[in-house]
Amino acid sequence: MTEAQRSPLSVVILAAGQGTRMRSHLPKVLHGLAGRPLLGHVIGTAQALDAAAIHVVYGHGGEQVREVLGLPAVNWIEQTEQLGTGHAVAQATPAVPADHRVLVLYGDVPLITAETLRHLVAAGGSGAVSLLTAELADPQGYGRIVRGVDGNVLGIVEQKEATPQQLAIHEINTGMMSVPAKSLQQWLARLGNDNAQGEYYLTDIIAMAVADGVAVHTVRAPSEDEILGVNDRVQLAYLERRYQLRQAEKLMRAGVTLSDPARIDIRGTVEAGLDVVVDIDVILEGRVVLGDNVRVGAHCLLKETEVGAGAVIHPHSVVEQAVIGPGCQVGPFARIRPDTVLEAGARVGNFVEIKKSTVGEGSKINHLSYVGDAIIGREANIGAGCITCNYDGANKHQTVVGDRAFIGSDTQLVAPVEVGADAVIGAGSTITRAAPPGELTVSRARQTTIRGWKRPQKKPSR
Ligand code: UD1
Numbered sequence: 001m002t003e004a005q006r007s008p009l010s011v012v013i014l015a016a017g018q019g020t021r022m023r024s025h026l027p028k029v030l031h032g033l034a035g036r037p038l039l040g041h042v043i044g045t046a047q048a049l050d051a052a053a054i055h056v057v058y059g060h061g062g063e064q065v066r067e068v069l070g071l072p073a074v075n076w077i078e079q080t081e082q083l084g085t086g087h088a089v090a091q092a093t094p095a096v097p098a099d100h101r102v103l104v105l106y107g108d109v110p111l112i113t114a115e116t117l118r119h120l121v122a123a124g125g126s127g128a129v130s131l132l133t134a135e136l137a138d139p140q141g142y143g144r145i146v147r148g149v150d151g152n153v154l155g156i157v158e159q160k161e162a163t164p165q166q167l168a169i170h171e172i173n174t175g176m177m178s179v180p181a182k183s184l185q186q187w188l189a190r191l192g193n194d195n196a197q198g199e200y201y202l203t204d205i206i207a208m209a210v211a212d213g214v215a216v217h218t219v220r221a222p223s224e225d226e227i228l229g230v231n232d233r234v235q236l237a238y239l240e241r242r243y244q245l246r247q248a249e250k251l252m253r254a255g256v257t258l259s260d261p262a263r264i265d266i267r268g269t270v271e272a273g274l275d276v277v278v279d280i281d282v283i284l285e286g287r288v289v290l291g292d293n294v295r296v297g298a299h300c301l302l303k304e305t306e307v308g309a310g311a312v313i314h315p316h317s318v319v320e321q322a323v324i325g326p327g328c329q330v331g332p333f334a335r336i337r338p339d340t341v342l343e344a345g346a347r348v349g350n351f352v353e354i355k356k357s358t359v360g361e362g363s364k365i366n367h368l369s370y371v372g373d374a375i376i377g378r379e380a381n382i383g384a385g386c387i388t389c390n391y392d393g394a395n396k397h398q399t400v401v402g403d404r405a406f407i408g409s410d411t412q413l414v415a416p417v418e419v420g421a422d423a424v425i426g427a428g429s430t431i432t433r434a435a436p437p438g439e440l441t442v443s444r445a446r447q448t449t450i451r452g453w454k455r456p457q458k459k460p461s462r
């Protein structure tokens with residue numbers, strides 16, 4: 001069947017469950033995996049499917065859920081009472097046109113991939129139902145897939161209703177399924193809640209499909225990670241590690257050397273060139289771009305940052321919303337704050353903080369400095385312990401340092417102030433007015449020696 005013949009897709013994400021076992025004030029689906037709410041992962045995956053619409057059925061902490069996830073173009077539907085998965089889906093189906101196919105996902109099953117879901121939807125063809133199933137060594141707690149002697153699916157039986165024979169079945173219902181909307185609406189209308197949990201089970205529609213002569217196909221999940229749900233923080237931590245390992249493997253396959261794939265955390269997206277080397281315990285957040293041959297030392301945090309080819313970020317550096325040019329050297333122990341641009345070959349050394357500044361090509365700020373709201377030219381040298389006094393208590397002011405200027409150690413540049421090209425500032429100066437280009441400017445008191453001065457003597461004690 002071609003893409004064009006297939007009916008449009010409406011995704012329904014179930015996210016109304018309470019998540020008591022998280023023991024949290026935060027709704028379960030807002031707990032983060034790789035820095036993003038669980039539900040955000042599922043919505044993101046749904047968006048990759050070119051669905052006509054995405055409906056999210058929310059309940060507990062609904063307002064908070066909508067606020068945190070904010071923008072995504074989804075249709076929020078409240079389920080005021082959690083009466084079961086069938087009841088939850090029934091809250092969304094009135095909004096779904098009859099010629100659509102409904103794909104049911106869970107907001108607390110974050111690692112399902114778009115690829116698996118495409119297989120699942122395709123398996124449903126034009127009018128059939130398709131179920132995503134898994135073969136688990138320990139099927140405890142899950143609904144079991146019941147098949148006839150011919151191997152065809154007959155229905156799903158929940159753990160609490162299962163006979164001892166059915167409990168021995170290891171093929172389980174992941175909960176994700178694709179169902180023609182028109183049939184789904186009819187079946188949901190016929191659901192009852194006369195069962196062990198007094199809930200409207202979505203799973204009961206499978207036996208109805210079989211009774212109506214609608215084919216039920218199954219698709220096997222390619223890995224257990226994809227179908228695992230989060231019920232408590234132990235499971236959350238487990239899936240976090242599984243996710244991180246998957247990200248690490250992708251990077252390595254793309255040409256990045258990782259000192260230890262178990263000790264990198266990616267909380268966003270990484271675009272990496274060839275022969276990048278990342279040492280242990282590095283965190284990459286948001287969109288991070290690493291050019292060819294970039295090296296990131298141990299214990300660095302890089303957030304929404306671009307690093308040019310051949311640059312080295314030495315250990316224990318924190319770089320946020322910055323552009324690090326090719327061949328730059330940063331750290332160890334450097335802090336680069338938002339809106340900083342280091343041009344090619346610039347060097348920022350230990351215990352240096354830079355904020356909202358541009359550092360020109362080949363310039364050096366190697367030790368113990370604070371540079372904020374500054375424009376530094378090329379090949380300039382900012383000595384140890386230099387400070388831009390950019391804040392007067394009310395407003396921020398700019399410091400401009402010309403090309404090849406040399407600022408002696410322990411200088412304070414009181415902004416707004418400008419140091420001309422090729423200027424030299426004597427160590428320990430407090431510069432409050434423009435320092436002309438090409439000249440030496442010093443603002444410290446002259447050194448004097450008092451000849452013959454005697455050190456005080458300690459009085460003898462009585
Ligand atoms: C469900 C399935 C079971 C399957 C298992 C997989 C049913 C009856 N059973 O069981 O066959 O093996 O998932 O994990 O469908 N939810 C709502 N509103 C509700 C109830 C649930 O939004 O009224 C949401 C939950 O937030 C959760 C999902 O639906 O994301 C599944 O609910 P849960 O209670 O975990 O289902 P299980 O009983 O585990």
Ligand code: CA
Pocket residue numbers: 229231
């Ligand atoms: Ca569950």
